[in-house]
Each structure stands twice: as structure tokens, then as C-alpha cells.
Amino acid sequence: MKVRCSYCDIELLRDELSRHTAVEGGDCPKKRQMCAFHTIGCNTMVEIGQETENNVSESQHHTDLLLRKVTELGNMMISTQERNVQIRQLHTAVEGGTTDIQAIQTRLHKVEAEVRACIDAGERSRADDNTDVGKAERLSNEIDQINHKLVVIDRKVCTSQGIVAMLNESVENNSMNTNNVQQNGKQLKEKMQSLEAKCKAQDRIIALKDVAMAEHDLRIRSLEMTSYDGILLWKISDFARKRRDAISGRTPSIYSPYFFTSHHGYKLCARVYLNGDGMGKGNHVSLFFVVMKGEYDAILKWPFRQKVTLMWLDQSNREHVIDAFRPDPSSTSFKRPSGDMNVASGCPLFMPLNTLDMPERQYVKDDVAFVKVIVDTIDI
Structure with missing residues (x-):
């Protein structure tokens, strides 16, 4: 009977399934094995070759398992230490009982010596027979009582010795367990440090990838906004804040995205001073045209001679602000760039500046302004 592999979804005979998915020698391309942290309770089955990704994605889970295991080991060590204290206390009690037994035995030996002395004296003197017999009987009764106590104490000592032997064995086992716990704790600590190091390394890699992605996104947005027909339509958003920054001097000017006269043409951009520059500082908006260093400058004509038209658009489409000029061939502004621009x-x-706020015009609307630059591309 055929069954379907739950990993790679192919069909094969039921008897061949275990061999197909075996970690060693199996031919399943998506076979799985236990997570490297299964010894501390992780039950995840990880696809072969995906161990690193699993360790990164499950790092928090693995850290929680490690913390739980370390806590259990710590509790076991505390319990073992408490049992060792109890065993030492029992040792002390047994040693005290042994001392008592030795004292009783000493006293018994003295009594037996007195009995023998009395018996010897009775044989030498028949006259005092009655007195000696009474004394001997008393001593004999005392000996019997002592012997009875000794039997009871011997039983207790035997029992205590048995308990002590068991406790000694338990202490040895606990000592071994403690050593194992300490060793496991050391291994777990090393694993945790290794996992933390891997997580930090992955965090650094992810941060670098995020930076690279942000750069790619910025580049893509720049390319999307780039025109190749000599026309720049520049949307200046967050206008009020940028105007405040210009007035305060924090950011006197801002640059537009660059644009081209063609795919292999001049590279250009615009620059605006929202609180004016030079003669216009504090009373006019200053708008400039910039020739930038491009990849195809070596095959272009220099100096730059194309007519440039600058426009600030009225968003009500009634009266745009327009100015135009032809480049001065003798100006360094239009020679082939030696630097970036x-x-x-x-x-x-x-x-x-007061024109910006005219209510009958919409040079700024919804905190957005539009600037347009048109470069004449005829005869390039």
C-alpha cells in the first residue's frame, strides 16, 4: 500500500517510508531531525540544512527552555545540600548514641567486676553469706537491666547504622548528581552564551541587511523619480517645516532629485533657498540650476549651453511664477564638472516671500509646493 511522505509529498510504499525519511541515509530531500536543543525539552523537528535558521527563529524559545533547565538544576542542588545537612545531623546523633553505649558498657564491666569480687568474698567468708547473697542478687538484677538496655540500644544502633549506610549511599549518589548538575549547568551556560552570540551575530547581519535594503529602496525611489527628458517636476513636501529650517539657518537650502536631458545626457538638479540667498536673503525665494558630474560627460558638449526655464507652479493653475535664462559659456557653473557638482x-x-502666502494663489497647498525645471533639449 502506498502512502504520501509528509515532508516531500511523494508517494511510496509504507514499508519504505521509514527508510525514506531516516536522518542517516534517507533520500527524502526535506527529511527532518530533532532540534539540537531537544535534550532540554525542544520538540521541534528541523529540516536538514535549516538548523541555523531554526536556531535564530526559535532563539527565544530555546532561551526559555535553558532558563527553565537551569532553574530546575539550581533547585536540585539546593535540595541536595539540605539532605546533606540532615545526613550530617544524623551522623552526629549516631555518634552520640555510640558514646552512650560505650559508657554503659564501661559501667557494665565495673558491675561485673564487683559481682566477681562479691562471689570471691562469699567463698572466703561463710559468716556473711546472707548479706553477700543479697548484694549479689541486687547486682545480678542490675546487670540484667543493663543487658536489656544494651539489647535495645544495640537494635537502635543497628537500625541507625543501616539508615546511615543508606544515607551514605544517597550522599554519594547526590554528590554524583550534584557533579552532573554542575557539569550540565556549565554546558547549558556555554550553550546559552553560544546562542546569545549567534543571536547577536544574526542581529548584526539583519541590521546590515536592513541598511542595505534601505539604500536599495532609496535608490529605487530615486530612479522612479528620475526623468530623462530634460524636465524636472519637484514635489516639496512638509513645506512649513523646511521653511522654518531655512529661516532659522538650520537648513538654508535643499536640493531636488537629479534628472537628465536623456539617458546618456547631462546630469542636472535644482537648488532652492526658501528664505533667500545673496540679494534675496530674507525677502525672496532663491531658485538655482545645478550642473552635476555625470557618467557620460566625456562625450557631451561643453560648456553647457541649453536654455533653462524655472517655474514655481500655482496649484490653482492660474499664474505660475516663471523665469528663464541662457547659460553664460564663460561661467564655471556651466563648464564640465570636476567635482560632484x-x-x-x-x-x-x-x-x-510674501507671494507664497497670497490667498488668491496656491503656491503652497496642503503643505506641499511644486517646482518645475525645463531644459531645452533641442540640438543636444
């Missing part, structure tokens, strides 16, 4: 060139008096 040339000195910005444009309009320091592009738009009066």
Missing part, C-alpha cells in the same frame, strides 16, 4: 546658477530674486 558645479556652483549653482539661477535667480536669487526668483519670487518675493
